[in-house]
Amino acid sequence: MRSSMLRSVKSAIARSSSAAGAQIQRRGYSVHSGPERKVAVLGAAGGIGQPLALLMKLNPLVSHLSLYDIAATPGVAADVSHINTRSEVKGYAGEENIREALEGADVVIIPAGVPRKPGMTRDDLFNINAGIVKSLCTAIAKYCPHALVNMISNPVNSTVPIASEVFKKAGTYDEKRLFGVTTLDVVRAKTFYAGKAKAPVAEVNVPVVGGHAGITILPLFSQATPQANLSAEDITALTKRTQDGGTEVVEAKAGKGSATLSMAYAGALFADACLKGLNGVPDVVECSFVQSNVTELPFFASKVRLGKNGVEEVLGLGSLSDYEKEGLEKLKPELKASIEKGIKFANAN
Numbered sequence: 228m229r230s231s232m233l234r235s236v237k238s239a240i241a242r243s244s245s246a247a248g249a250q251i252q253r254r255g256y257s258v259h260s261g262p263e264r265k266v267a268v269l270g271a272a273g274g275i276g277q278p279l280a281l282l283m284k285l286n287p288l289v290s291h292l293s294l295y296d297i298a299a300t301p302g303v304a305a306d307v308s309h310i311n312t313r314s315e316v317k318g319y320a321g322e323e324n325i326r327e328a329l330e331g332a333d334v335v336i337i338p339a340g341v342p343r344k345p346g347m348t349r350d351d352l353f354n355i356n357a358g359i360v361k362s363l364c365t366a367i368a369k370y371c372p373h374a375l376v377n378m379i380s381n382p383v384n385s386t387v388p389i390a391s392e393v394f395k396k397a398g399t400y401d402e403k404r405l406f407g408v409t410t411l412d413v414v415r416a417k418t419f420y421a422g423k424a425k426a427p428v429a430e431v432n433v434p435v436v437g438g439h440a441g442i443t444i445l446p447l448f449s450q451a452t453p454q455a456n457l458s459a460e461d462i463t464a465l466t467k468r469t470q471d472g473g474t475e476v477v478e479a480k481a482g483k484g485s486a487t488l489s490m491a492y493a494g495a496l497f498a499d500a501c502l503k504g505l506n507g508v509p510d511v512v513e514c515s516f517v518q519s520n521v522t523e524l525p526f527f528a529s530k531v532r533l534g535k536n537g538v539e540e541v542l543g544l545g546s547l548s549d550y551e552k553e554g555l556e557k558l559k560p561e562l563k564a565s566i567e568k569g570i571k572f573a574n575a576n
């Protein structure tokens with residue numbers, strides 16, 4: 228009697244843990260734990276940093292989670308560390324601790340820096356965030372030069388070029404290891420398209436190319452799947468909404484910052500893809516702002532195949548509609564200027 232009860236309890240536990248595994252898979256996380264991987268989040272006490280720390284703690288691919296900020300990280304780390312998942316969590320506060328925070332990191336995610344307020348552009352953040360990114364990348368070059376760097380801090384169109392120049396100066400630059408995180412643009416494009424096309428959102432795919440600010444964000448709805456017969460007006464409205472998605476959130480938050488929760492989700496998805504690539508999972512493809520030959524611009528967001536060394540292949544744009552071709556030509560001058568601004572800053576300071 229007792230042993231049959233024990234058997235039914237055991238099978239109930241097995242059923243519920245496989246259901247939990249299936250749920251994790253549905254959320255887009257891997258269920259396999261894989262080799263030891265250290266992930267560092269710089270800016271971990273912030274609006275993005277905290278939920279991102281939570282999501283990375285839930286990721287079974289992470290064995291060590293390092294949470295760094297100029298202050299307040301011990302509290303975030305203590306809190307997150309109580310979650311009963313694989314990774315060991317450590318919090319580091321202050322520049323004197325950045326070495327330990329970074330040493331051994333496989334992936335470094337950077338959401339450090341100030342967010343926008345209503346009426347500001349991302350470029351208005353340049354004066355503060357450029358210096359923050361430069362100092363953090365100087366530390367990365369010293370303490371974990373082989374890590375994959377996921378740059379979230381805005382303006383991404385300039386902070387990625389800044390990082391590349393810092394790494395070049397330090398002699399550690401590897402274009403395969405530097406990524407501007409544009410996943411939130413893809414997440415938004417998928418959500419908005421699914422709504423308009425009345426398609427199941429989990430099945431929708433939309434590549435987003437270009438950069439990460441206003442018209443430099445170019446969603447390619449002509450390549451969206453599943454295909455839907457949307458009118459030109461619908462495509463224009465969807466494009467505009469994707470390009471203005473960040474501003475929509477900034478205005479709704481009315482002075483209390485920009486997207487944090489959706490960004491943490493997007494940042495966690497992109498970091499998960501980087502980890503899968505490092506672990507040798509085949510065919511991991513995400514859009515990202517990387518060094519590129521896809522256009523004449525030195526950096527450009529497009530689909531990228533991720534592998535054991537970071538970028539394995541930068542994929543081309545595929546065929547574009549006339550509307551998208553026009554958008555591509557329009558975005559180039561702005562994106563070029565933002566890239567040059569970043570390079571100039573890094574070399575002058």
Ligand SMILES: NC(=O)c1ccc[n+]([C@@H]2O[C@H](COP(=O)([O-])OP(=O)(O)OC[C@H]3O[C@@H](n4cnc5c(N)ncnc54)[C@H](O)[C@@H]3O)[C@@H](O)[C@H]2O)c1
Nearest residue numbers: 270272273274275296297338339340341342379380381490
């Ligand atoms: N790429 C994207 O799609 C995307 C999306 C949303 C936000 N962002 C950008 O992410 C950045 C952060 O946004 P947030 O809402 O989390 O801001 P926040 O102000 O809430 O948090 C930023 C954190 O960075 C920390 N910080 C500042 N200087 C630092 C330094 N030198 N070293 C380590 N940490 C430092 C702050 O202490 C703070 O905890 C902003 O620049 C924002 O524009 C990018």
Ligand SMILES: O=C(O)C[C@H](O)C(=O)O
Nearest residue numbers: 343381472473474485486
């Ligand atoms: O819009 C912002 O300032 C933050 C971020 O770049 C976003 O797209 O939400």
